[in-house]
Amino acid sequence: MPIEIADARHLCDVALDVLRLRAIHGIESGYSQVELAKLLGVRNETISRWWIAYQADGIDSLPGNRTGRPQGSGRALDDARAKTIRDTLDASLPEELGLEHALWTRRAVGDLIRELFGIDLADRTVGTYLRRWGYTPKKPSPRSAKQDPDEVAH
Numbered sequence: 001m002p003i004e005i006a007d008a009r010h011l012c013d014v015a016l017d018v019l020r021l022r023a024i025h026g027i028e029s030g031y032s033q034v035e036l037a038k039l040l041g042v043r044n045e046t047i048s049r050w051w052i053a054y055q056a057d058g059i060d061s062l063p064g065n066r067t068g069r070p071q072g073s074g075r076a077l078d079d080a081r082a083k084t085i086r087d088t089l090d091a092s093l094p095e096e097l098g099l100e101h102a103l104w105t106r107r108a109v110g111d112l113i114r115e116l117f118g119i120d121l122a123d124r125t126v127g128t129y130l131r132r133w134g135y136t137p138k139k140p141s142p143r144s145a146k147q148d149p150d151e152v153a154h
Helices: 013-028 033-040 044-057 079-091 106-117 123-132 149-153
Strands: none
Touching: 013 033, 013 044, 033 044, 079 106, 106 123
């Protein structure tokens, strides 16, 4: 059973630098770009791009920065707004803020965001924010935490 290699996009920057150097060393040692791509768990186009950059300007020309959109960019709520929402969730109930919800649901949080910032988010997006912030879905308990068992029996 062959070993599965993790996708290189999930490696840390140091590991990617080592991977690039190994790819260059492999080509210089006579391996083909296709063979190296299979061994290192990257696409052969990536090996080719690294090799072309190396041939043009040496080791310093190998790409070092991550490509793609930076993590966190494109979010509807910046860090300050997210903190405001989290503080509000921790400090109050929806009814106290004039929302027509008994508990903090995704819809209730979405209504809060709309009311505070004028941003309309889908329930799924609100759920993603809640998970990111460490909130987990819970079913309400059938009994109140402040319930007195003797009084209920009476």
